[in-house]
Amino acid sequence: xxxxxxxxxxxxxxxxxxxxxxxQLHIVATLPALGQIAAAVAGEDGEVRVLARVGQDPHFVPxxxxxxxxxxxxxxxxxxxxxxxxxxxxxxxxxxxxSRIREGQPGYFAGADAVEIxxxxxxxxxxMGDVHPEGNPHxxxxxxxxxxxxxxxxxxxxALDPAHAQLxxxxxxxxxxxxxxLVVQWKPRLEAVSPVVSYHDSYRYFSERFAIKVVGxxxxxxxxxxxxxxxxxxxTLIGDQRVSQLWVEPYHLGRVVKRVATLSGALxxxxxxxxxxxxxxxxxAMIERLLESAAGRQ
Amino acid sequence: MRYARMCxxxxxxxxxxxxxxxGNEIEEMxxxxxxxxxxIEMLETAAKARTETPSVAAAEAKETxxxxxxxxxxxxxxxxTHVAMGENSGNPSISVVGSFTGSRIRGNDGTRSxxxxxxxxxxxxxxxxxxxxxxxxxxxxxxxxxMALEEGFITANLPWGxxxxxxxxxxxxxxxNEKHPHALIYADRPNGLVNMFGPEIFxxxxxxxxxxxxxxxxxxTVTAGYFSTQNDVAxxxxxxxxYAGMARWTGLWDLSDSATVALxxxxxxxxxxxxxxxxxxxxGGGHFALKYQDMSQLEFTLEGEWLRRWQQQGIGGTTAVxxxxxxxxxxxxxxxxxxxxxxxxxxxxxxxxxxxxKESAISAxxxxxxxxxxxxxxxxxxxxxxxxxxxxDLGVAVGSNANALxxxxxxxxxxxGAHPY
Numbered sequence: 001x002x003x004x005x006x007x008x009x010x011x012x013x014x015x016x017x018x019x020x021x022x023x024q025l026h027i028v029a030t031l032p033a034l035g036q037i038a039a040a041v042a043g044e045d046g047e048v049r050v051l052a053r054v055g056q057d058p059h060f061v062p063x064x065x066x067x068x069x070x071x072x073x074x075x076x077x078x079x080x081x082x083x084x085x086x087x088x089x090x091x092x093x094x095x096x097x098x099s100r101i102r103e104g105q106p107g108y109f110a111g112a113d114a115v116e117i118x119x120x121x122x123x124x125x126x127x128m129g130d131v132h133p134e135g136n137p138h139x140x141x142x143x144x145x146x147x148x149x150x151x152x153x154x155x156x157x158x159a160l161d162p163a164h165a166q167l168x169x170x171x172x173x174x175x176x177x178x179x180x181x182l183v184v185q186w187k188p189r190l191e192a193v194s195p196v197v198s199y200h201d202s203y204r205y206f207s208e209r210f211a212i213k214v215v216g217x218x219x220x221x222x223x224x225x226x227x228x229x230x231x232x233x234x235x236t237l238i239g240d241q242r243v244s245q246l247w248v249e250p251y252h253l254g255r256v257v258k259r260v261a262t263l264s265g266a267l268x269x270x271x272x273x274x275x276x277x278x279x280x281x282x283x284x285a286m287i288e289r290l291l292e293s294a295a296g297r298q
Numbered sequence: 299m300r301y302a303r304m305c306x307x308x309x310x311x312x313x314x315x316x317x318x319x320x321g322n323e324i325e326e327m328x329x330x331x332x333x334x335x336x337x338i339e340m341l342e343t344a345a346k347a348r349t350e351t352p353s354v355a356a357a358e359a360k361e362t363x364x365x366x367x368x369x370x371x372x373x374x375x376x377x378x379t380h381v382a383m384g385e386n387s388g389n390p391s392i393s394v395v396g397s398f399t400g401s402r403i404r405g406n407d408g409t410r411s412x413x414x415x416x417x418x419x420x421x422x423x424x425x426x427x428x429x430x431x432x433x434x435x436x437x438x439x440x441x442x443x444x445m446a447l448e449e450g451f452i453t454a455n456l457p458w459g460x461x462x463x464x465x466x467x468x469x470x471x472x473x474x475n476e477k478h479p480h481a482l483i484y485a486d487r488p489n490g491l492v493n494m495f496g497p498e499i500f501x502x503x504x505x506x507x508x509x510x511x512x513x514x515x516x517x518x519t520v521t522a523g524y525f526s527t528q529n530d531v532a533x534x535x536x537x538x539x540x541y542a543g544m545a546r547w548t549g550l551w552d553l554s555d556s557a558t559v560a561l562x563x564x565x566x567x568x569x570x571x572x573x574x575x576x577x578x579x580x581x582g583g584g585h586f587a588l589k590y591q592d593m594s595q596l597e598f599t600l601e602g603e604w605l606r607r608w609q610q611q612g613i614g615g616t617t618a619v620x621x622x623x624x625x626x627x628x629x630x631x632x633x634x635x636x637x638x639x640x641x642x643x644x645x646x647x648x649x650x651x652x653x654x655x656k657e658s659a660i661s662a663x664x665x666x667x668x669x670x671x672x673x674x675x676x677x678x679x680x681x682x683x684x685x686x687x688x689x690x691d692l693g694v695a696v697g698s699n700a701n702a703l704x705x706x707x708x709x710x711x712x713x714x715g716a717h718p719y
Contacts, residue, residue, distance in 0.1 A: 062717075091716045
């Protein structure tokens with residue numbers, strides 16, 4: 001009987017444990033940079049997991065069924081949107097059997113819905129390549145759009161977890177202020193940067209924010225391999241426009257870009273869309289890396 | 299008269315309240331316009347100062363920092379797009395996949411056949427969610443001048459993570475049968491499956507239930523189904539509809555961030571209508587897949603499948619036993635170019651000689667993915683001692699050898715679909 005006295009409170013405590021454990025929101029982000037923004041806003045009130053790895057092409061993440069295990073108990077899924085993850089995310093959501101994170105549900109957050117979108121096309125067909133008709137989806141490369149997404153994400157987290165609403169808003173505001181200070185600090189320094197050529201149209205938001213001209217692409221059209229004729233024209237263009245840098249995503253760094261850099265004399269610069277790091281520090285490190293590279297310091 | 303007076307009073311009251319409402323609204327709008335004018339002036343002053351003196355602008359931006367982010371006309375552009383896209387949002391997504399497959403086949407029995415890139419199959423794929431609980435997917439195929447419903451099923455999300463697929467479907471037996479041919483890297487159908495189910499895909503009309511279980515770092519999926527089939531190779535040779543049940547398990551484990559291993563087992567059982575109504579067909583087997591893909595798109599896969607079929611030829615009669623299998627290796631040189639090689643092995647028990655008739659085939663090929671929406675495959679296959687079903691498919695005599703060369707061009711129009719894993 002005396003043992004039972006201790007057993008009952010123990011069982012009650014064990015029964016309460018799942019509720020206590022669930023107090024922390026489970027957030028899954030599709031891409032590393034989005035995970036860092038989510039972690040910056042959620043802080044210690046949310047556990048963030050990321051599906052893609054740093055250095056992985058966000059268009060072509062292998063949809064390993066084992067990734068669905070992270071989605072199965074997620075309260076919130078953070079995506080880039082605009083069809084960027086269309087090639088790999090839908091089957092994972094389906095396999096997770098988690099109806100809370102389906103598109104249109106409160107547990108589904110697309111950052112693209114919170115920012116101004118560039119590159120929207122009114123008329124689209126596949127002769128234009130593998131384009132995203134709703135706009136260029138690489139918005140997180142612009143720090144101010146990253147800030148806008150963080151503020152919107154705070155509102156969503158506050159709706160899902162009203163008890164910590166104030167903390168989410170405070171963290172997002174602080175994150176936003178740091179990014180804005182970075183833009184103010186760096187914008188004048190990049191005014192004299194020469195035009196650049198990039199592999200894919202991944203840097204549109206970044207280059208427009210800092211008024212850097214991107215005059216050409218290695219890809220003749222999105223998702224289409226370049227022909228030698230296109231590369232010849234591009235090398236001529238690089239000379240004519242006095243292009244100083246050739247920007248390439250880490251996953252596109254290959255024989256073709258190295259050859260173009262050698263033949264044209266342009267500096268080959270790897271511009272990552274994410275770097276290793278936790279939360280706000282990780283995202284800021286990525287933006288700083290891009291800025292340093294664009295300024296020719298790396 | 300009294301009624302008319304009441305009507306007049308009511309109309310006057312309504313008009314008065316409407317005017318009062320309109321007056322309030324105008325006042326509210328005036329205040330809003332004034333606020334907006336003030337805000338525009340502030341922003342213009344800030345912008346002017348920023349262009350004139352960078353240091354002052356920086357200090358000001360720090361002070362009014364939240365406004366910079368909010369000043370992005372966030373929803374304006376994207377909402378316009380969403381409205382425009384929303385006009386067709388009730389329609390299903392529609393894709394058309396065309397497979398142009400040419401072949402040149404030479405048998406050692408003297409038979410010859412060839413074709414040069416005819417439109418061998420066109421698939422019209424429609425799919426959309428019906429409501430929050432279910433979706434419908436329909437595939438209509440046009441081949442050899444006729445159209446047929448290839449697949450058409452409802453996927454319903456049931457409680458406890460169970461999905462139900464009801465309707466006509468490629469049956470999930472092994473790991474190839476469920477896939478559409480255009481999604482396979484090779485241009486033909488593995489001989490082992492042709493000997494097991496015939497040249498056509500093993501299709502069932504019925505219900506399939508499946509449920510994934512996330513155990514540690516792995517995914518274990520259990521599937522059960524009950525269906526009718528008109529398969530005339532594994533079941534009723536007359537093509538009459540027969541009922542069967544199936545069970546399946548697949549497990550997939552992460553070996554590393556870049557590598558996975560999958561294992562699975564299948565069992566199918568049903569009446570085959572041969573000789574007596576109680577004769578049964580049973581099919582059992584297993585499959586595996588080892589995949590490696592690093593971040594530079596270098597990819598290597600090794601997969602295999604083995605199935606055995608026991609087909610009773612009547613109660614008290616003999617049981618025909620067939621094995622069908624394949625082993626496939628692929629290597630992606632980059633995102634656009636892939637090499638592959640496949641070994642097919644089948645055997646059939648011969649009750650007359652109490653021995654096994656054996657067939658083997660070796661294939662090699664190159665696949666070029668021109669873009670996300672088209673690809674070309676060139677494949678060579680050498681078949682030795684063709685069994686009946688494969689011989690019929692190749693158009694050569696049973697037991698003969700054959701060389702086949704395939705050239706397939708697959709194109710797709712429509713929305714961007716998900717990549718298979």
